[in-house]
Amino acid sequence: MKFGQISGLFSFLIYVTVNATDCQDRWVAFEGSCYLFGHDLIHFTEAEEYCRHHSAHLVQVETKAENMFLRDFLRDFKLADYWIGMTDETVEGVWKWYSNNEDVEYFDWGPTEPQNVNNEDCAVFGDTLDYQWADVKCATDRKALCEISTGNVDIIG
Template sequence: MGLLQLLYILLSVCLVWCANCKDGYSSHGDYCYALLPLKASWAEAQQYCKALGASLAVIENNDERLFVEGMLKREHNNISTGQIWIGGTDLLQEGQWVAPETLEPLSYFNWATGEPDNLMGQHCLAIFNSADLKWDDNLCEVHNFALCKAEGSADISIVG
């Protein structure tokens, strides 16, 4: 994907998202959520979210998980990836999951059966794009869509 295409996508997202979660973006509590329409590695996805003044979505409790699941189910026809990146990694220490920006330990999980399994060195958190939307640790290099989250009152712009 060319730089101009990426900037166009980010600008398009910003033009909508900068308007306090209107026109296709979802708000829940004090936060805005957007599913970015491009596939990227986990680190790239985090950078794309950051360019919008956001971060990969850290899901902190059951209420937020249910909201995100509803949002993803509404977007299901637009998701052409097996998983969606969210905020969480155990790259620094296996089994110790932390938020991408703050490195604060995560305390809420919705793991699929048998996960996390660290298969072949999986260290990045994703949601399975399936009926149950359970969580998986995946290889960070895999290209998936990203779920971004920002404070609703944040100054969201494409300038990082």
């Protein structure tokens, strides 16, 4: 192999990049976001406060791929519901993201959900629904699921 060919190969290796998500310890990465799964049972606004303490917000599920990733991950935790960062507290049946008040466009409700029994204005990944979504009262205790968007970071090497 000639020096020019080796030099070209070396240059190629240096400039090859891959997309990765830069997450802190205990956070789980998926497509430009990092997720933190809480351990304590807390109500909805406490969960949002917990997430903000970690510079994040309650999870905003925006695609089927993201939803399936989270559902698969949650199956390993069994026997717990996890908050989703949306509410229909202002107008019944109009779901908004709690952190920015934007309309929710993707849903994965369980077969009989949402029910709105006794003003169920918040949403969870329901463990008894194989982590499809359910509406629940905001003052009930569930676990926080936080999300922070990191974008993609180029790693050179």
